[in-house]
Amino acid sequence: MVKKQSGIVNYPLHSSVKDEPVLIINGRLIDPVNNRDGIYHILIEDGKIKSVSDSIPALSSSIRTIDAKNKWIIPGLMDMHVHLREPGREDKETIATGTQAAAAGGFTSVACMPNTTPALDEESKIRYVIQHGEDCPCKIYPIGAITKGLEGEEIAPMGEMVKAGARAVSDDGKSVAKSNVMRNALNYSKSFNIPVICHCEEAALSQKGHMNEGVVSTRLGIRGIPTIAEEIAVARDLLLAEYTGARVHIAHVSTAGSVRLVRDAKSRGVKVTAETCPHYFTLIDQDVGPYDTNKKMNPPLRTAADREAIIAGLIDGTIDVIASDHAPHVSEEKDVEFDAAAFGVVGLETSVGIVLTYLVDKGFISASDMVEKMSVEPNRIMGLSGGTLSCGAAADVTIIDPQANWIVKPEYFFSKSRNTAFNGFSLKGYAWMTILDGRVVFERNECC
Amino acid sequence: MGLHIQHLLGLEGVSREDITLILDTADSFYEVLQREIKVVPTLRGKTIVNLFYENSTRTRISFELAEKRLSASPLNFSASTSSVNKGETLRDTIQNIEAMKIDMVVVRHFSAGVPFFLTKCTDAVIINAGDGLHEHPTQALLDMMTIRQKLGKLEGLKVAIIGDVFHSRVARSNAWGMSTMGMNVVLCGPPTLLPQHRESIGVPVTDNLEEALDGADVIMPLRLQLERQASGAFPTIREYRDRYGLDLDKLSSLSKRDVLIMHPGPINRGIELASDVADGPNSVILEQVTNGVAVRMAVLYLLGGGENG
Numbered sequence: 001m002v003k004k005q006s007g008i009v010n011y012p013l014h015s016s017v018k019d020e021p022v023l024i025i026n027g028r029l030i031d032p033v034n035n036r037d038g039i040y041h042i043l044i045e046d047g048k049i050k051s052v053s054d055s056i057p058a059l060s061s062s063i064r065t066i067d068a069k070n071k072w073i074i075p076g077l078m079d080m081h082v083h084l085r086e087p088g089r090e091d092k093e094t095i096a097t098g099t100q101a102a103a104a105g106g107f108t109s110v111a112c113m114p115n116t117t118p119a120l121d122e123e124s125k126i127r128y129v130i131q132h133g134e135d136c137p138c139k140i141y142p143i144g145a146i147t148k149g150l151e152g153e154e155i156a157p158m159g160e161m162v163k164a165g166a167r168a169v170s171d172d173g174k175s176v177a178k179s180n181v182m183r184n185a186l187n188y189s190k191s192f193n194i195p196v197i198c199h200c201e202e203a204a205l206s207q208k209g210h211m212n213e214g215v216v217s218t219r220l221g222i223r224g225i226p227t228i229a230e231e232i233a234v235a236r237d238l239l240l241a242e243y244t245g246a247r248v249h250i251a252h253v254s255t256a257g258s259v260r261l262v263r264d265a266k267s268r269g270v271k272v273t274a275e276t277c278p279h280y281f282t283l284i285d286q287d288v289g290p291y292d293t294n295k296k297m298n299p300p301l302r303t304a305a306d307r308e309a310i311i312a313g314l315i316d317g318t319i320d321v322i323a324s325d326h327a328p329h330v331s332e333e334k335d336v337e338f339d340a341a342a343f344g345v346v347g348l349e350t351s352v353g354i355v356l357t358y359l360v361d362k363g364f365i366s367a368s369d370m371v372e373k374m375s376v377e378p379n380r381i382m383g384l385s386g387g388t389l390s391c392g393a394a395a396d397v398t399i400i401d402p403q404a405n406w407i408v409k410p411e412y413f414f415s416k417s418r419n420t421a422f423n424g425f426s427l428k429g430y431a432w433m434t435i436l437d438g439r440v441v442f443e444r445n446e447c448c
Numbered sequence: 449m450g451l452h453i454q455h456l457l458g459l460e461g462v463s464r465e466d467i468t469l470i471l472d473t474a475d476s477f478y479e480v481l482q483r484e485i486k487v488v489p490t491l492r493g494k495t496i497v498n499l500f501y502e503n504s505t506r507t508r509i510s511f512e513l514a515e516k517r518l519s520a521s522p523l524n525f526s527a528s529t530s531s532v533n534k535g536e537t538l539r540d541t542i543q544n545i546e547a548m549k550i551d552m553v554v555v556r557h558f559s560a561g562v563p564f565f566l567t568k569c570t571d572a573v574i575i576n577a578g579d580g581l582h583e584h585p586t587q588a589l590l591d592m593m594t595i596r597q598k599l600g601k602l603e604g605l606k607v608a609i610i611g612d613v614f615h616s617r618v619a620r621s622n623a624w625g626m627s628t629m630g631m632n633v634v635l636c637g638p639p640t641l642l643p644q645h646r647e648s649i650g651v652p653v654t655d656n657l658e659e660a661l662d663g664a665d666v667i668m669p670l671r672l673q674l675e676r677q678a679s680g681a682f683p684t685i686r687e688y689r690d691r692y693g694l695d696l697d698k699l700s701s702l703s704k705r706d707v708l709i710m711h712p713g714p715i716n717r718g719i720e721l722a723s724d725v726a727d728g729p730n731s732v733i734l735e736q737v738t739n740g741v742a743v744r745m746a747v748l749y750l751l752g753g754g755e756n757g
Contacts, residue, residue: 213645221617226644338559
């Protein structure tokens with residue numbers, strides 16, 4: 001058990017412990033895959049969904065019963081873009097702490113990026129992550145590298161990585177600069193039916209930049225990262241996907257132009273999905289001033305017009321997925337001059353609250369859309385069976401309290417790092433309980 | 449009456465009253481500098497650290513002289529002779545220096561925002577002596593002091609700042625400070641050396657030199673960093689000189705004959721500014737340097753707890 005002021009995480013998990021049945025009653029069940037949205041009662045047995053019914057089943061009174069009145073019962077959430085930092089930078093995060101943060105944020109699965117030290121670019125390293133995730137309170141699906149050492153030169157052995165458990169490939173952190181290498185990678189990936197996750201950045205345009213290029217960067221005297229640095233790379237990867245017929249997933253879309261490019265490509269039938277992160281539909285470059293390194297990430301916070309386009313893309317389905325790009329950093333990498341600060345923010349423990357407050361509560365998307373973008377779609381894109389509460393499915397369940405008012409306090413995080421862009425934000429709604437394979441892995445303290 | 453600001457981090461957002469008070473105070477220190485004994489006791493006992501992470505000749509000497517003439521004790525710290533090379537963080541450096549009981553910090557750094565960052569690390573008064581591409585407020589103040597001295601006013605005058613505007617903290621500080629004082633600033637340079645978003649700085653921006661110079665009371669060519677040519681911002685020095693360099697031909701074509709020629713220094717003679725213009729009757733470049741000491745005395749004095757008058 002790991003206790004924090006915000007709640008309790010069940011870690012390490014002991015698979016030998018016999019799972020007791022759990023009955024969740026009176027909650028609003030939202031399960032878009034089964035077209036369910038209403039009050040249902042769910043019985044979990046042996047780690048699986050045993051029954052979903054509109055009347056409370058008659059059972060012995062000793063069964064653990066969770067009253068989810070006024071709460072939402074949804075398929076366990078998945079964050080398909082996180083950095084767990086292990087192996088290599090265990091001072092920032094470990095698989096253990098990152099998955100605790102995930103459980104506390106309402107996630108029952110995460111996909112972790114391969115830009116560790118060493119990079120996850122071969123079978124043994126994929127196995128390492130999977131083995132270290134075994135007694136963690138959240139399922140881990142590693143993403144293998146596109147190129148060996150993330151160097152952009154030679155494609156990594158996707159076949160053996162997939163065999164070991166990788167569910168996608170990515171050189172996240174940078175684009176595969178050479179178009180011929182990317183073309184080969186896309187072609188090669190087709191044999192494994194995995195998505196190639198594209199970090200889109202034309203380095204020649206973004207190098208030396210530390211925030212969005214625009215009015216604010218000029219005023220602050222910070223070298224800029226122009227929107228076109230992202231969009232040129234998005235356009236190229238979409239063209240390569242169209243030409244090769246491979247499946248691509250555009251990571252962390254931050255600009256209006258990228259949304260437009262993805263929308264156009266989808267209308268032409270290109271096999272593309274896209275994701276954005278909570279900070280891109282809440283914050284803009286003006287929020288950086290004066291020199292707040294906890295608002296520094298890559299791609300950077302853009303303008304109000306870009307934020308509007310991101311929200312429009314979420315509404316019309318151009319953007320399929322919301323992922324956090326959880327990027328933990330130690331304080332000494334952030335408590336420095338702006339140019340010297342590391343890029344990235346943590347997100348696992350704030351995503352749900354931000355999405356509920358800034359998208360659902362404002363009426364931009366429905367609760368069901370949220371489940372699609374944070375559970376159904378990530379599972380579908382990665383070829384996983386999660387994202388539903390069908391009978392017989394693994395009992396990965398998130399219970400949301402949509403009414404709870406809370407304030408983001410980094411000192412309560414289960415993550416090792418504190419570099420949130422949302423410090424002090426007042427949010428409405430959080431994950432109240434997280435259930436993994438039928439076991440309660442996180443319970444919120446009501447006070448926080 | 450003192451300043452509203454506690455630190456001088458930049459001129460963006462600094463009030464007209466504050467700028468006027470600094471300029472008026474600088475004028476009185478200018479008088480002191482004309483005396484035989486150029487030292488006043490106003491900051492006796494104050495220790496001022498000159499924290500320079502970037503090479504600088506005149507700004508550093510100017511600050512040091514200003515400190516000495518106010519009877520303060522300067523302490524010089526430059527990046528090449530400190531533990532910076534051993535990888536100490538800026539916070540640790542400033543807190544170690546502060547632990548030695550200092551009162552004010554004059555900082556120059558290659559990263560924008562460092563003076564602001566230091567205000568979060570220390571209680572000492574921070575004065576920005578140039579931070580990255582951001583601001584160089586005392587340069588703009590000495591420019592305004594010089595213009596007021598020569599032309600008797602600031603309000604309504606047109607100033608053309610010519611050259612590498614994008615990379616210039618001098619251009620930014622002047623654009624903001626001079627606008628506050630009711631001056632009309634126009635920024636001019638090749639499109640590759642202007643901000644991509646031309647509305648960014650809040651004053652007119654043009655790549656047309658003639659337009660910029662038309663009716664100007666003050667012309668200020670900026671130093672051209674020659675490495676910008678290698679990075680592709682302009683094709684050749686010759687073409688730059690031809691299009692944006694200020695020479696006697698361009699000067700004599702102007703309607704106003706008493707236009708002031710200023711330069712933040714150091715000059716690339718024969719590139720942004722021809723020698724006969726730099727050394728000619730319209731040039732006030734050396735007066736700028738003299739006034740720099742007076743303006744820095746004023747800033748140190750006003751922020752260092754001295755009382756006006």
